Amino acid sequence: MADLNFPFVDPPRQDQFQSCIKCGLCLDSCPTFQETGRELESPRGRVQLIAAVARGVVPLQAPKVAQTLFSCLDCRACEVACPSGVPIGSLIERGRAQVVGWQEAHPDLHGQRSVSKTTRWAVTHLLPNQRRLRRLGWVVARVQRLGLLSGPGRRLLPKPMRAMAQSLPPLTGKETLPPERTTGSSPNPKKKVGVFLGCVMDVVFGDANQATIRVLDKNGLGPVVPQGQNCCGALAIHAGERETARKMARRNIDAFLAGDLDYIATNAGGCGAALMEYGEWLADDPQYREKAEIFSKKVKDVAQILDTEGWQVPRSATTEVVTYQTSCHLSNVMKAGAAPERILQSIPGVQLKPMADSARCCGSAGIYNLTHPQMAEALLRRKMEDVPDGIDTIVTGNPGCWLQLLHGVQAYRPGVQVRHLVQVLDDAYQRETSSP
Ligand code: SF4
Ligand code: SF4
Structure with a gap:
């Protein structure tokens, strides 16, 4: 159901934004507020702006509405801090869909769209189609083999994608699962x-x-x-394509x-x-x-x-020194807690060095590093400063973080690898079957 000031389906729910008591306890948890110190880049500011649009005080089409809602990383750290249980992520996602709806309905009145046409096409036509996506993977694999993503050919890509393209791991272009x-x-x-x-x-x-x-x-x-x-649909939701x-x-x-x-x-x-x-x-x-x-x-x-179900503790030993960077969604929404660290520490010889504020968003946030490259880069730099010295590997649990961290180590911590938790555990199992 739409309402007067949010004219499209799925408006932000009134009972939810009204449950914000404006206490500000969410502010310190918000990476965009930490970076800018601006109220409109904080969870409370975003929720209150949504409430102001609903009351008709601020029009939906005001540029600051689009800027404020799309500058959010959707990392959900604020929800963990909020004593009133305000579902800030859902409010912002619904608010974004209203902004996108308005921009779609008024193409001539709105100069710059919150999500570019290319990105919109990618989330609505490419990601939902596994076959198309694999075909693109095949093409990228060939382009990579020709060296075009690491050389001057990168200039053909939109600017925010150039650094990412260089740190992209070599694709095989093959079916991942025979x-x-x-x-x-x-x-x-x-x-x-x-x-x-x-x-x-x-x-x-x-x-x-x-x-x-x-x-x-x-x-x-x-x-x-x-x-x-x-595809799960997360990138579409973030882009306002409900x-x-x-x-x-x-x-x-x-x-x-x-x-x-x-x-x-x-x-x-x-x-x-x-x-x-x-x-x-x-x-x-x-x-x-x-x-x-x-x-x-x-x-x-x-x-x-x-x-929950238990896992076999590997018997083979290693001397890898690792740190773990949890994805914000894995921590803030899936509530994985210390399960990944417990698994890592069960591998004989693995030395786990803690990373400060490990669940703070690395700046990847779906398509955020493409739509807001400056903020994404600032957050990545902070993340890299938090990587402890003397480690071999950053272990993570999300492909967006993985790509962002690959970009980060290339720029700030050369020689450090980035791997997924299951790869580290799988390697330990493989070693025990291959050793005599
Ligand atoms: S989701 Fe993340 S970036 Fe957005 S308001 Fe909450 S803490 Fe800030
Ligand atoms: S912590 Fe929750 S209730 Fe307090 S200002 Fe932030 S969103 Fe509102």
Whole structure:
């Protein structure tokens, strides 16, 4: 339902923005407020601006509404700090969809769009289509092999993408999961786990998906890869494209609920947070509302599943010195707590050095590093300052952070690797099978 001042479907909910008591306890947790000190770049400022639009005090089309809502990282650190339980992320996502709706309805009145046409096309036409995405991965793999992404050819890319292109790992351009890897080896696994592949994770970091399947299998948690799944929809929601996100959600629900699964496993904090919110996205859809709730309750990060069900402690030793950077969504929404660190510390010989404020957003935030490159770079620089000295590897749990951190180590900490938690655990298992 729309309302007078938010004229499109899914407006920010009045009961939610009115529950803000303006205490300001969220301010210090907000990375954009920490950087700028501006009220309008704080959670409270954003919530109060939404309330002002709803009251008709500020028009939806005022440029500051778009700027304020789109400058948010959607990292959700503020929700953890808020004593009133204001769902700030949802309010901002709904507010953005209203802004995008207005910009779409008035193309001649609005000079600059909050989300560029290219980005919009990518989230509405590329990400929902796994085949198209893999074809792009194939093309990028070839372009990389020709050296065009590391040389002067980078100048052909839009500016914010150039640094990213250079730090992109070499793509294979191949299917990440050949058919024989789509189910586990045990005929009687203790749990049945549907593996969510994701879009960026699948095309850029297919190794992590394969490692996830091997790790689940090794621990008797029968992995299956449901066919017909697609991108989680998080990037579409962040871009204000709620209807596209809902379409993706319905497709994933159909793909995963067709099997009798105990868990839906993700290895990407950003995706996991989105998958857990399908109930909210589809609350007004009588056909999918209930199914979305059932789906979302099964969603867990692979680290959480291992932590709950138990994992085999590797026997092989290493001398790797690591630090762990949790994704903000994995921490603030999925509430993974210290499960990833427990797994890392179980690997004999791994030395874990803590990273200060590890869950603070690294600046990746979906497409944020493309839409707000300056703020993203400032946050990345801070993140890199927090990386302890003397480490070999930054371990993380989300493809967006992974890409951002790869860019960060290239610029600020050369020689440091960035890897996913499941790869580190999988390597330890592989070492014990390969050693005599
Ligand atoms: S989601 Fe993150 S960036 Fe946005 S208001 Fe909350 S803390 Fe700030
Ligand atoms: S902590 Fe919550 S209630 Fe307090 S100002 Fe921030 S959003 Fe409002």
